[in-house]
Amino acid sequence: DAGVIQSPRHEVTEMGQEVTLRCKPISGHDYLFWYRQTMMRGLELLIYFNNNVPIDDSGMPEDRFSAKMPNASFSTLKIQPSEPRDSAVYFCASSWLGQPNTEAFFGQGTRLTVV
């Protein structure tokens, strides 16, 4: 398996533009997580899905952020409009409820820079 695949790896955009980050989880995994990593706040969980359904979005910073999972093999995290403070590395992770709390496998992240 290729692991969790995120695209793009790097994104530079201007303030006010819409940004869409993409994630393909590991096949067969039924959980998908979006995390954000910044120097100031470290790694934070934004939202997670189970069987394509959003379960907890309490970590989503504000209404400018939205996430969807239209099917088991694809998820998006959208920021509209983007702001410089959204600059961070965004990680997608997936896992499988084979037993409780199995480990999450992370993608390589998308480094977002908003100028």
Add this chain to the structure above:
Amino acid sequence: AQKVTQAQTEISVVEKEDVTLDCVYETRDTTYYLFWYKQPPSGELVFLIRRNSFDEQNEISGRYSWNFQKSTSSFNFTITASQVVDSAVYFCALSHFVSNFGNEKLTFGTGTRLTIIP
């Protein structure tokens, strides 16, 4: 509320030395899991270990070992005979046990940047 504290921001050791990374956690859950992840310079997060709250046995995997002490809420990580390839940021994490879903909703520490000097 859950919290993970990695008090050591940066550590540098000379190659072949042993090094211990500290992790202290806070949780009100009686059932929880602890994790260590490695983030090498390439940026991805690599899973190293998961330990559940009922298993306090120490674990060894090659040059890596973990010491889980529930009495002190600590889950420390030791690298024996360190190598340059061990240079990375290491994160300790705690999973919030969510009933019915039970999967990791990870709370991460701030990480320890480990540099191994050749």
